[in-house]
Amino acid sequence: MxxxxxxxxxxxxxxxxxxxxxxxxxxxxxxxxxxxxxxxxxxxxxxxxxxxxxxxxxxxxxxxxxxxxxxxxxxxxxxxxxxxxxxxxxxxxxxxxxxxxxxxxxxxxxxxxxxxxxxxxxxxxxxxxxxALGGEESAVATDFAVDGIDELLLGFHGRAKSRVRTEEPRVLRVRATDSPDAVWTVRLSADSPAGARGGQGEADCELAGPAARLYLALWNRLPFPSVTGDASLATLWREKSGVT
The missing domain is CATH 1.20.120 (Four Helix Bundle (Hemerythrin (Met), subunit A))
Known part of the structure; x- marks a missing residue:
């Protein structure tokens, strides 16, 4: 954009x-x-x-x-x-x-x-x-949501202050199901997360769904549309990914 x-x-x-x-x-x-x-x-x-x-x-x-x-x-x-x-x-x-x-x-x-x-x-x-009004929120455009996921995973959580960490190395996959090639791989460890575009290799957990829903879920505004694999990594995200 x-x-x-x-x-x-x-x-x-x-x-x-x-x-x-x-x-x-x-x-x-x-x-x-x-x-x-x-x-x-x-x-x-x-x-x-x-x-x-x-x-x-x-x-x-x-x-x-x-x-x-x-x-x-x-x-x-x-x-x-x-x-x-x-x-x-x-x-x-x-x-x-x-x-x-x-x-x-x-x-x-x-x-x-x-x-x-x-x-x-x-x-x-x-x-x-x-x-605060209840009901459905206004729509978020798919391309904008994909960009927002990029900013969050590769920007905010590429910083040393990210608290999304694991004692043992784990791999988190994030996949927007309605946008071609909108896939991210985030390698978790005791260091700050290492995220990249692409879905090569095995993942311990995959978070997937339409880009707009996934974007808001990653910002902890909605539940994750789909979680496969080790759900503890989704819980870790919920508990530790808040940005300050």
Whole structure:
């Protein structure tokens, strides 16, 4: 996917998030994030949007702390969220392709990183907002979901801080059943996971299903569509894969 596609997705997903939050109300429980109410979701995601905007707009080339969570609530909180989301979309849309700023996962450029990361951040939290309403969540496009699985398995869980580890070497396979060649192999050990595209060799456990369902399951928003082999690796993922 290209930068404009990510920015377009970010814009749409943020509007859907705000609409769901407004309909659910600030006190509604976020089913997919136990312990959170909609107000917590808006405060967190709005803070992340402003944090990301600052890197691109102000050109911070090293880590820069976020601005903290606001005390706002109700209509004021919703307006604050929408304003920050709009500013992020506008900043990414107007930024030069060669903008220099800090980022924390491999990407073709800092701008590509932030557009991609915020599109996925906002999509997952849109699902959270919709969970407060009950019923089915809005659809996630297959190609976007495949990209999100890539980011999670090869990006986030390629870092030393990943806690998905095993005492003995194990192999986890992840397979999107509705996208050709969307297969990943993650080698687990006492070190950080080593993931790669492709499905060569034997696996101890395979997590499979349509890309959109698998994407949300890997972000611990839905059950895994299918687990074959050693289910303890699916449990390990559930318990240890949270990203901070």
């Amino acid at each position: 290209e930068i404009p596609e990510f920015v377009e997705t970010l814009g749409r997903e943020g509007r859907l998030l705000a609409a769901a939050a407004e309909k659910a109300g600030a006190e509604a429980k976020v089913v997919t994030c136990p312990g959170w109410q909609v107000r917590d979701l808006l405060r967190h995601t709005g803070m992340v949007h402003r944090w990301a905007t600052a890197f691109v707009a102000e050109g911070h080339t090293s880590y820069h702390p976020d601005g903290g969570l606001p005390e706002l609530d109700g209509e004021e909180l919703l307006a604050w969220f929408r304003e920050g989301h709009g500013r992020l979309v506008d900043t990414l849309s107007a930024a030069p392709p060669d903008v220099e700023c800090w980022s924390f996962l491999p990407a073709p450029s800092p701008l590509a990183f932030w557009a991609r990361r915020q599109a996925h951040e906002t999509t997952v939290h849109r699902v959270d907002a919709e969970s």
